[in-house]
Amino acid sequence: MMLYRHLLLAQLRGAMQYRVSFVLDVLSTSLITITEFGAFALVFSRFQGLGGWSLVQIMFLYGMVEFAFGLTDMLFDGFDSPTFAQHIRKGTLDQFLLRPANLMIQIFGSSLSLRRIGRIVLGIGIFGYAVIHNPQVWQLEKLWYLPFVLIGMGLYFGGLFLVGATITIWTVDSTDAMNLFTYGGKEMMSYPMGIYSDWLRVLFTFLFPVALLNYYPALFFLGKPDPFGLPAWMPFLAPIAGFVMFLVALKFWQFGLKHYQSTGN
Amino acid sequence: MIQVENLCKHFEIRHRHKNSWAVLRNFLKRDSSTLKAVDDISFSIQKGEMVGYLGPNGAGKSTTLKMLTGLLVPTSGRLEVNGFVPWQSRQKYVAQIGAVFGQRSSLWWDLPTIESLELLQHIYKIPTARFSSNLEMFKKLLDLDEFLQSPARSLSLGQRMRADLCAALMHDPAILFLDEPTIGLDVVAKQRIREFIQQINQDRGTTIILTTHDMADVQKLCTRAMMIDHGKLLFDGALSDLQNRFGGQRRLIVDFEEPPTQLKLANATIISQEALRITFAFARETRVAELISALTRDHAIRDLRVEEPEIEATIRAIYEGNLLSA
Amino acid sequence: MAHSNSCVHLTYSSVRLFWEITKRSLQRHLTYRTATITGLITNLFFGLLRASVLLALLSGSSSANGWNAQDIVTYVALTQALMVVVSVFGWSDLMNTVYRGEIAAELLRPTSLFLFWLAQDIGRSLTALVTRGISIMLVCYFVFAIKVPSSFGQWLVVLLSLGLAMVISFAFRFIVNLAAFWSPDARGMARFAFIALGFASGFLMPLRFFPDWLQHVLALTPFPHMMNSIIEIYIGSSDARVIEILGLQVFWAVTLTGLAQLILARATRRLVILGG
Numbered sequence: 033m034m035l036y037r038h039l040l041l042a043q044l045r046g047a048m049q050y051r052v053s054f055v056l057d058v059l060s061t062s063l064i065t066i067t068e069f070g071a072f073a074l075v076f077s078r079f080q081g082l083g084g085w086s087l088v089q090i091m092f093l094y095g096m097v098e099f100a101f102g103l104t105d106m107l108f109d110g111f112d113s114p115t116f117a118q119h120i121r122k123g124t125l126d127q128f129l130l131r132p133a134n135l136m137i138q139i140f141g142s143s144l145s146l147r148r149i150g151r152i153v154l155g156i157g158i159f160g161y162a163v164i165h166n167p168q169v170w171q172l173e174k175l176w177y178l179p180f181v182l183i184g185m186g187l188y189f190g191g192l193f194l195v196g197a198t199i200t201i202w203t204v205d206s207t208d209a210m211n212l213f214t215y216g217g218k219e220m221m222s223y224p225m226g227i228y229s230d231w232l233r234v235l236f237t238f239l240f241p242v243a244l245l246n247y248y249p250a251l252f253f254l255g256k257p258d259p260f261g262l263p264a265w266m267p268f269l270a271p272i273a274g275f276v277m278f279l280v281a282l283k284f285w286q287f288g289l290k291h292y293q294s295t296g297n
Numbered sequence: 298m299i300q301v302e303n304l305c306k307h308f309e310i311r312h313r314h315k316n317s318w319a320v321l322r323n324f325l326k327r328d329s330s331t332l333k334a335v336d337d338i339s340f341s342i343q344k345g346e347m348v349g350y351l352g353p354n355g356a357g358k359s360t361t362l363k364m365l366t367g368l369l370v371p372t373s374g375r376l377e378v379n380g381f382v383p384w385q386s387r388q389k390y391v392a393q394i395g396a397v398f399g400q401r402s403s404l405w406w407d408l409p410t411i412e413s414l415e416l417l418q419h420i421y422k423i424p425t426a427r428f429s430s431n432l433e434m435f436k437k438l439l440d441l442d443e444f445l446q447s448p449a450r451s452l453s454l455g456q457r458m459r460a461d462l463c464a465a466l467m468h469d470p471a472i473l474f475l476d477e478p479t480i481g482l483d484v485v486a487k488q489r490i491r492e493f494i495q496q497i498n499q500d501r502g503t504t505i506i507l508t509t510h511d512m513a514d515v516q517k518l519c520t521r522a523m524m525i526d527h528g529k530l531l532f533d534g535a536l537s538d539l540q541n542r543f544g545g546q547r548r549l550i551v552d553f554e555e556p557p558t559q560l561k562l563a564n565a566t567i568i569s570q571e572a573l574r575i576t577f578a579f580a581r582e583t584r585v586a587e588l589i590s591a592l593t594r595d596h597a598i599r600d601l602r603v604e605e606p607e608i609e610a611t612i613r614a615i616y617e618g619n620l621l622s623a
Numbered sequence: 624m625a626h627s628n629s630c631v632h633l634t635y636s637s638v639r640l641f642w643e644i645t646k647r648s649l650q651r652h653l654t655y656r657t658a659t660i661t662g663l664i665t666n667l668f669f670g671l672l673r674a675s676v677l678l679a680l681l682s683g684s685s686s687a688n689g690w691n692a693q694d695i696v697t698y699v700a701l702t703q704a705l706m707v708v709v710s711v712f713g714w715s716d717l718m719n720t721v722y723r724g725e726i727a728a729e730l731l732r733p734t735s736l737f738l739f740w741l742a743q744d745i746g747r748s749l750t751a752l753v754t755r756g757i758s759i760m761l762v763c764y765f766v767f768a769i770k771v772p773s774s775f776g777q778w779l780v781v782l783l784s785l786g787l788a789m790v791i792s793f794a795f796r797f798i799v800n801l802a803a804f805w806s807p808d809a810r811g812m813a814r815f816a817f818i819a820l821g822f823a824s825g826f827l828m829p830l831r832f833f834p835d836w837l838q839h840v841l842a843l844t845p846f847p848h849m850m851n852s853i854i855e856i857y858i859g860s861s862d863a864r865v866i867e868i869l870g871l872q873v874f875w876a877v878t879l880t881g882l883a884q885l886i887l888a889r890a891t892r893r894l895v896i897l898g899g
Contacts (some may be wrong), residue, residue, distance in 0.1 A: 038419045046407030049448075056811025063815060067822040072676075075832040078687060079680040098716050124403045126368050132392035133420045208661040212668050227679035232671065271567075293384060294370045295308065 035133055039141025047146055048094075054146070062150030065098060069158065083226040084259075088165040090223060093250050095159025097221045100185035100246075101214075102151035108193040109145040113207045116197035125292070139197075146167050168255040177268075181249040184274030187212065188245055191274075193280030198281075198288035217242050224250075233260075241273035298472065298504050299342040299365070304374035306335040306360050306528075334360040336528035337374070344471075347498050347505045349519035349536070351615045357528040358508045359476065365506070366396055366474055367517070379471055392421060395465035399477035402457055403464055404449035410460045411445045414467060421468040428467065435463040438493055455486035462493065466503075475507035479514055491517050514606045526616065536608070543611055546578040548589055548604040554597035562591055573599075638873035640734060640799050645749070666856040667757060669776050674767075677829075688831050693857050695829075697770040699853050700763035707751040708785075709792040709849050713817030713827045714744075717800035718809055730891060737797065737883055744793045770858060777856075780865055784853045792849040794879035795820070801883070804890035825851030831860070840848040845875040 047054055076087050102217050109115055119125040119142070128138040163169050196210035217240070225247040237243040244266065251258055252267035310332050334356045342348055352358045363369040363552060364376060367383030376382065381390040390571055397403075404413040418428045420464040438444055439459040444452055450472055452460060458478065465473060478494070495518060497503050509515060515522055522539060524532040532539055549561070549565065553573045565579040565588055579588060592598060677695045681687055690698070704714070715738055720726045729736060763769045772778045799816045802809035821827055823846035830838055830851045841847055852868050855861040861868060 035419055038416060042405055042408055042412065042416055045412070046405065049407055053811045054810045055813070056808055060811060060814035061820060063818045067818055068827060071822055071827040071833075074834060075680065075828045077834065078832050080683060082676070083679045083682070123398065126363075126398075127401070127403050129368055130366060130386065130394075130396050131417075131420050132388045132390075132422075134388075137418075208665050212665045216665070216672065216884065219669065223676055223679075225674045228672070229675070232675075283341050293368065293882050 036141050037138050039138065040144055043141065043144045044146070047144075051290035057147035058150045059119070060150075061147045065151050065154045068095060069098075069154075083168055085224045085225050088162050089250075089254055089256075091158050091162035092166060092254060093167070093224065093246060094222045095157070095162055096182070096246050096250070097155075097185070097218055099152055099155030099159055100182050101189055101218045102148045102155050104150065104186045104189040104193070106145050107140065108190050110139040110142040111190075111193040111197040112145075113193075113196040113200050113210055114172045115143055117200040117207075120200060120292075129293075166254055169253045174253055177249070178253075180271040181246065184270035184272070185245045187271075187274035187278040189218070191278040192217070194278075194281040194285050198285045199270050201288045201292045213240070221246050241269070241277065244273045246270070298342040298346075298457055299340075299506075300375070300377045301341065301365075301541060302339045304335055304338045304361070304376055305333070305372045306357075306364060306369065307372045308332045326544040333528045335364070335371075335525075338525070338528075338530045340523060340530065342504060342506065344504055345498070345502045346521060347365065347494075347519050348507070349515035349522045350401055350506060350508045350525070351515065351612065352508075352525040356526045358525060361525065361568065362474060362476055362506075362508060366394060367391060368556060371571055380387065392468065392621070393470055394472045395468070395470035396397040397458075397461045397465045397476065399475075399480040400457070402449055404457070404460055405448050407448050409446045409448055410441070413449065413460075414464060417467055423468050428443055431467050431469070432463075435466065438496065439463055443579055454481050454498050455483070455489075458482065458486070458490060459493075462490070463531055466497065467607075469501070472504045472506070473507065477509055478507060479509065479511055486512070487513070494518060501502070516608060524615070531615070540605070540608060540611060541581065543615055545606050545611065545614060546580060547583075547585075547606065549577040549585065550602050550604065551575050551577070551581060551592060551598060552600040554599050560596075562588060564588065633813060635846050636739075637734070641738060644739065645746040647746070663755060663758055666703050666755065667762060670699050670759070670763075673703075674699040683870075688801060689860050690829065690831060690858070693768070693770055696767050696858065697761070697858055698829050698854055700760060700767070700769045701857060702850065704752075704756040704759040704763075704784075705778045705850060705853065706826060708748045708756055709788055709824075710744075710748075710796060711817075711821050711824065711850070713813060713820070714796045715745075715810060715813060716740075717797065718803040718813065721803035722807075723805065730894070737880070737887060740797065741790070741793055744796075746802060748789050754848065763852065772857060772859070777859065781857050783852065784856050784872060787869070788849050788853050790876045791845055791872065791879055792820075793882045794876065795845060795849070797883045798879065798886055801886050801890050804893055820846060820849065823847065824849045829854075832854075845879060848872045848875050 073087060076082070082090060083296070105112070110119070116125075116139075119128075121140070124142065128135055128142070130140065192210070192214050196207075196214065199210065200207075217236075220228070220236060220242055225237070225243045230238075235242065248258070248262075248267040249270050250256075258266065306330070309329050338361065350358055350361070358397065360369065364371050365378060365383065367387050370384045379393055380391075383390050404410060405416065408416075414432065416425075418425075421434045423431075436445070439462065441463060443460065444456050444460070449457060452530070462478070465555065465606045475494070479490055491514065494505060494507075498505050498518075505518075507514065507518070520535060522532065522534070522536045523530060524539070548568075551574070553575065556573065557575070560575070562577060564583045565577040567575055577588070579585075589601065592601075664758065666820060674696050677699065681692060683692060686694075717726075720729065729739070732739065760769070774878060793828055795816075799813045800809070802812055806812065823841050823844060825847060828843060830847055833841070848868075848871060852872055856865055856868060
């Protein structure tokens with residue numbers, strides 16, 4: 033952990049040498065969230081609601097995912113498939129392996145996409161606004177569960193990044209396919225699951241536990257009934273789903289590394 | 298220190314096809330062949346030795362080096378370095394080795410060099426006292442002061458190599474692996490790096506294994522050379538032995554006082570003649586004294602000298618002519 | 624006589640050159656096949672999600688501001704098909720050559736830098752259209768029964784509008800890229816421009832669903848003409864305004880191209896003075 037801190041601070045010192053471009057980066061990534069959510073909110077005013085959800089209710093979903101995804105994306109930048117593909121190609125992965133320190137900590141410490149700060153802050157903002165305007169959330173026993181939901185999402189997305197990195201050991205063409213699960217999953221989670229066709233919803237509830245991560249918890253926080261009549265404990269699967277995903281990803285990662293050490297690049 | 302027995306590393310090469318029908322067929326039936334990058338190599342290296350590891354591109358040098366440093370797992374064979382099987386206890390093992398890959402820097406691109414070294418102190422858990430005494434020493438030996446505060450990205454190639462050498466040695470490794478440490482450097486910078494490597498080997502008893510294409514590196518540094526090609530170890534011994542065995546013909550260059558007539562020498566052939574200078578080539582085992590006395594008996598000679606073949610030429614001849622395997 | 628002959632020859636040879644560059648660019652982009660297939664799947668998946676949101680918004684009412692469910696699905700299909708064609712996510716190739724210093728060599732060529740890059744970009748766009756665009760539209764046609772222009776005439780104006788959109792989009796991106804001549808941080812600034820492009824061109828959401836005041840503001844910019852105009856013409860929801868829309872597209876194509884030449888001239892002078 034000490035080492036992780038040292039490595040991150042080094043990254044920060046490096047990034048701070050390019051102050052102007054750093055500020056521009058933060059602002060432009062913020063602008064992505066602003067235009068995406070802004071476009072949705074502007075259009076929303078023309079309509080009566082989205083599958084029975086009001087704008088502030090959707091903001092609860094949207095803000096939560098934006099925050100959790102932004103934070104994970106920032107921390108897991110070293111595992112993001114384009115970054116990791118560079119580690120392999122430029123031999124940095126070999127450098128890491130030549131050092132007597134935990135490999136994953138070195139990769140975590142190798143890059144930190146600080147520019148995501150913009151998305152994270154906006155995510156918190158949108159989420160905070162939603163919490164204020166949804167009085168159903170204001171219960172201590174509900175708020176106590178919130179960190180677990182966020183951790184579950186973080187683990188899930190972190191696991192996806194880990195899988196994406198591992199795939200690049202075999203092929204660098206995986207970026208597009210992985211985007212489907214990372215950014216696609218995030219996009220999907222930003223809106224209530226009820227709006228998607230049944231097959232899509234079932235697929236992303238039971239095979240990929242996307243719906244478990246924030247839709248069911250949101251139903252619980254917002255006091256909304258489950259339109260699909262699934263058991264009442266569904267909202268509490270989020271941390272478990274995230275944990276299982278991360279564990280599976282970790283196994284895959286170890287398998288990939290073993291392959292890397294037997295073939296090189 | 299290093300024990301290698303029957304080491305092999307084979308890679309599966311999958312053939313890729315352009316048209317989609319072949320791709321489909323490929324999917325059903327794997328079409329592949331085996332590349333023997335390292336093929337049944339055995340050697341051992343004692344503590345404090347300085348060994349040059351030679352071979353043309355793609356001969357298996359870096360595959361061997363990767364196995365020795367624990368980056369690659371061998372297909373078969375035994376490999377033990379300093380009491381460790383490199384890839385099995387990676388973290389413990391790599392703490393005792395240093396490695397510099399000439400083409401790649403281990404420094405943090407955007408950080409001042411000194412900060413990179415400080416980060417390495419944390420990674421290798423180097424006690425502060427040892428860190429500072431090592432730093433003092435390397436600062437002097439490698440003249441680091443002039444660029445210690447500059448980020449790695451702004452260093453010249455020579456400076457970067459000096460910094461990387463320092464970085465690889467801060468934790469007092471027992472073994473140092475150098476992959477083309479002088480590549481791309483000018484003559485002065487090369488000389489400086491060589492002197493430093495020599496000093497480290499002498500003062501600290503560090504075992505050093507280096508791969509290079511520059512024969513001068515080997516000539517000036519190594520008492521022992523190993524040569525590999527097509528995955529096989531072709532030669533292992535003193536560099537002078539290599540020269541003696543494969544050096545080919547020596548040359549005798551003679552300047553005559555007047556144009557020689559009826560010039561004939563047993564055991565030597567004329568390979569060039571310009572004005573009064575004639576160059577003879579003769580086999581390694583031929584005695585030079587005999588040649589000279591034969592010459593001076595019949596001719597007036599102003600000057601003469603004997604030339605050893607250049608090591609570069611010998612090596613080239615080995616690579617091209619497969620002298621060793623024949 | 625000789626003079627007019629050489630004139631003809633000149634235009635012929637430059638058209639020929641333009642085509643040769645375009646063709647090579649096409650071939651280069653066509654070689655990435657697996658990437659094309661995964662890209663297609665990802666593209667369709669995102670389209671599915673976007674359509675779900677818009678259709679759920681519509682649910683209950685039969686149409687919103689003149690568009691029904693089929694129009695909405697057609698809109699999503701078109702944006703997904705065209706996003707790479709008109710580079711909604713930006714483009715910084717020119718900028719990179721400036722930063723790598725290769726631009727000096729390009730300026731030495733006896734061709735217009737603008738036309739040279741336009742030819743390459745058209746090649747890229749056409750590849751995207753052939754590989755991604757058409758396949759996405761075909762899938763959407765068979766699976767989601769999207770709208771198809773009913774007459775040859777409508778197809779013609781759609782293609783015309785698309786061609787103009789390519790030029791407008793390119794000229795805009797070219798101008799943005801020229802910022803690299805002045806600032807080392809142009810990359811960051813360009814990102815703003817491209818995010819604005821995604822929003823204001825009607826890629827993120829149909830402009831027609833935005834509040835009226837915002838639509839009026841955006842109508843004063845070239846952005847809607849890079850994507851939204853093609854969509855309006857394709858769906859046929861602005862049939863009465865087709866001539867006006869095409870006219871505006873021509874206006875913006877000419878204006879932005881002219882502006883690009885002007886800025887390029889200044890950039891070149893700057894390069895000469897500063898010595899690269």
